[in-house]
Amino acid sequence: MAWMARLAEVEKLESILRSYLFAGIKASRMRYWEEDMGxxxxxxxxxxxxxxxxxxxxxxxxxxxxxxxxxISEAKMRLVEDLRTMLGDYLFKxxxxxxxxxxxxxxxxxxxxxxxxVSFPSGKDSSxxxxxxxxxxxEKGWYVLGEAYPS
Numbered sequence: 001m002a003w004m005a006r007l008a009e010v011e012k013l014e015s016i017l018r019s020y021l022f023a024g025i026k027a028s029r030m031r032y033w034e035e036d037m038g039x040x041x042x043x044x045x046x047x048x049x050x051x052x053x054x055x056x057x058x059x060x061x062x063x064x065x066x067x068x069x070x071x072i073s074e075a076k077m078r079l080v081e082d083l084r085t086m087l088g089d090y091l092f093k094x095x096x097x098x099x100x101x102x103x104x105x106x107x108x109x110x111x112x113x114x115x116x117x118v119s120f121p122s123g124k125d126s127s128x129x130x131x132x133x134x135x136x137x138x139e140k141g142w143y144v145l146g147e148a149y150p151s
Contacts, residue, residue: 005048008148010028010041016144017046017062018088021132024068028129031063045130048145051138057098058141062132066120069130082112085136087116094140101135 014022025031025045034040038135049059053102064072068086080101084092095101101115122128136144 001127003050005050005145005149006044007150008040008046008048009041009150010146013043016088016090016148018090020068020086021062021064021088021091024064025062027065027068028063029065030129043149046148048141048149050145051141054138055099056138057100058136058138058144060134060136060141060144062134063129065130066127066130069118069120069132070124072116072132073130076116076118077112079111083113083116090140091134091136094136094144095134097137097140098135099137 011024017025025043029044030045031043034043034045045063047061049061051058072083072086075086082094083095086096087101095113095115098115101113104115117133119131119133120128121131
C-alpha cells in the first residue's frame with residue numbers, strides 16, 4: 001500500500017485550500033467528529049498521496065460536506081475554468097499544471113477533467129461526507145507536503 005500523509009495542520013490549510021474548501025471541511029461530518037473529541041490542531045480531513053517520482057503527480061484528498069461536493073461535481077462537468085473559484089488559485093494552478101491535466105489539454109479536452117474527482121462514499125443523495133480528489137503537479141504537491149504536514 002502506498003504511503004499517505006495524514007493529519008494536516010488545520011491553521012496551515014486555509015491558505016492552501018482557500019475559503020470555499022475550508023468551509024466545506026469545517027461543515028463535514030468527519031471534521032465535526034474530530035472536534036467532538038476536543039480542540040484539535042490536526043485534521044484527517046485532508047490527506048496527501050505523494051508522487052513516487054518527480055515526473056508523477058501528487059493526489060490531494062479532501063473530505064467535505066456533501067453540498068460542496070455536489071457543487072464541485074457539477075462544476076467539473078462544465079468548463080474546467082469553472083473550478084477556479086471553488087478550488088482557489090493555488091490548487092487550480094496545481095491541477096492545471098499536473099501531468100494528467102496537461103495530457104487532457106494536449107488531446108483537446110477543454111471541458112470536464114479527470115484531474116478533479118468527487119465521490120460520495122455513502123451515496124450521492126446522502127447528507128454524509130463527500131471526497132474530493134485533486135491531482136497536483138509534483139512541485140505544488142511537494143510544497144503542500146512541507147507546508148501543511150508536520151514532519
